[in-house]
Amino acid sequence: MTKMKYTNYIKFAVILTGMMLSNSAKAQNDTTIVNRKEKKIVIIHKTHDSAEMSDRDTVEIRWNNDSFVQIYDKKPRGIISSGNMNLGFANVYKPGNYTQGAYMYSAFPELKNGNSMHVGLENNWGFNMIKGKLRFWMGLRYDIMSYRFNNPDIRLLGDKSYFTTTVDSSSSSIKSKVVVNYIGIPVSIGYQSNPNQVEDGFFIRAGVNGGYRVRTHSKVKFENDNKDKVFDDFNFNDLAITPFVYIGYNSLGFYARYTTTPVFKEGQGEEAYAVQFGIIMQ
Structure with missing residues (x-):
């Protein structure tokens, strides 16, 4: 059981790293869905020129029945x-x-x-x-x-x-x-x-x-x-x-x-x- 959890965390880290690298490119505008049996990761990218966290849209990550949600709300323009x-x-x-x-x-x-x-x-x-x-x-x-x-x-x-x-x-x-x-x-x-x-x-x-x-x-x-x-x-x-x-x-x-x-x-x-x-x- 411990080994399985460890393997899952490694997979999670690899996919999250790929998500961060894709965000560093300019003008990204796509949605990536990764399914592995009961596991599902949804990575949403939208076009932004800035890589600042305050400028990013919602990134939602779901792993099995546990939900890890990180939300970066784009601030409304002044x-x-x-x-x-x-x-x-x-x-x-x-x-x-x-x-x-x-x-x-x-x-x-x-x-x-x-x-x-x-x-x-x-x-x-x-x-x-x-x-x-x-x-x-x-x-x-x-x-x-x-x-x-x-x-x-x-x-x-x-x-x-x-x-x-x-x-x-x-x-x-x-x-x-x-x-x-x-x-x-x-x-x-x-x-x-x-x-x-x-x-x-x-x-x-x-x-x-x-x-x-x-x-x-x-x-x-x-x-x-x-x-x-x-x-x-x-x-x-x-x-x-x-x-x-x-x-x-x-x-x-x-x-x-x-x-x-x-x-x-x-x-x-x-x-x-x-x-x-x-x-x-x-």
Whole structure:
């Protein structure tokens, strides 16, 4: 019995030595299974450039009914990067009742549902908080809000003290909209099932984006395919503070955003708040 145990230990040492030598080679990526009657040894190798123990994956060794398990957990990365694109719909919420003629400014025109679009491009850096699955995120973002009016004859007048619109029914226009562009810094807290990659598994994130308006223009398209653009601020607010939430799985998800700062500068337009929702692609 003693001799048999001694022989088993020698076999174990030989195989373990072979495992260590194979780990010293670069870019190993294989699984080795050795069966000897009732004995089974499973050696798992994965690609790593470093031979440090902290960088190795799980090595599991089973001998007869006794289990010898050595686990080297790869530490989650301290900082990871993730980019995404938001594609959805843009709208405005108007809590008050606008009375024609009661204010110096014009009402925000009725929007055409399904044709007012939002596009957002974002890149974030996630800082590890708990085991790589809970992270603090910060990044850079660019948003385009394209508000298409239900009435194609609506015209926005620039260089005014108040948001001002008029109607031009004689120009055969087929589309009228205003496009607002923001650059921003989003900050958020997020959970992800994969500690090192957001795009692999479940993810959820909630935060706020601080945006600054960088450009605004109106655009009218006519029946003859001519287009007319006017660049002005149209009294839109320079700042947009927007809480948001993301939820999804792998590379697809959903988002919702609600801007808590008014669409227009104080006293220069109807009380209205921007809303966006749609899908995330990352």
